[in-house]
Amino acid sequence: MGCIIALALAAKYPNLVKSVTLVAPPYFPSAKDGARTSLMALNKLAGITLWPPLAFGKSVMSWYEHVGRCFCFLFCRNHRTWEMILKLFTLRRELRFTEVDLTRHTHHSAWHNMHNTICGGATMTDEHLETLSKSRSVKVSIIHGDQDMEVPLECSNNMKMKFPELVQLNIVPNADHISVIFHRARDFAKNLEHIWASSQNPSI
Structure with missing residues (x-):
């Protein structure tokens, strides 16, 4: 849920945001029928x-x-x-x-x-990512465990494939939805520090 809210806020105020870090985002490419996208998210x-x-x-x-x-x-x-x-x-x-x-x-x-x-936010995620992509000043970083059973890794892969220039994907081996943060707190903090530093200085 936090990933969807973070993207919505960043898309609303893109001039105030330099980077957005998402942990296992529940991303589903929007269909023309919003109800279909919501049902796809619920089923997954x-x-x-x-x-x-x-x-x-x-x-x-x-x-x-x-x-x-x-x-x-x-x-x-x-x-x-x-x-x-x-x-x-x-x-x-x-x-x-x-x-x-x-x-x-x-x-x-x-x-x-x-x-x-x-599920409702899934219908608007593509729109929010398009907004951030057009701003050209925001970087979206994803951290996702390869053993995540809560949110499939394909969600992050699909976001990276659809927005390759906007999204950076970091796949953490042997980590699930919980351990990607709680069992590797120091590594996770270092990841965040590097993301924030690179958003200040794009050459990093």
């Missing part, structure tokens, strides 16, 4: 499946609104209780922020963000 990112469990949960939350609404009502309403249970099972006094975030997902974050922001 949350296809209906029974396995593995996390993918099954995502498919239920993305396709069956009433089931997701009921689940969130029971789970998120009692998030403090679930956090206590997690602490007991993990024997930790403090939970990781990702674990706390999981217990606090609401129906709006699970359903509306997927359908309105991610």
Whole structure:
């Protein structure tokens, strides 16, 4: 979701932006029919499946609104209780922020963000990239793990193929959607420093 919002903001204010760094952007080339693009994004990112469990949960939350609404009502309403249970099972006094975030997902974050922001935003991503390409002053850098099961690597490859002069793609080996940042924080920070430095001095 952050990638789509970042591109939208950069396209709205291209004169104020020098570089945009995207981590595993959910990019799908826009079709003439916007609904078709949104459905393509939904099928790729949350296809209906029974396995593995996390993918099954995502498919239920993305396709069956009433089931997701009921689940969130029971789970998120009692998030403090679930956090206590997690602490007991993990024997930790403090939970990781990702674990706390999981217990606090609401129906709006699970359903509306997927359908309105991610799938809806997919219909406008090409337009935003065209705007940035025409500005000629903005550089778009992508960092994507080659083992990402959340957002397929083909999304970044397709963006690079369609906007070769605008987009720079850095594929991180043996990294998935989470570990591309959290298990390589120092390398990720160095990547960002290099991107920012090169946006100030294009010769770098």
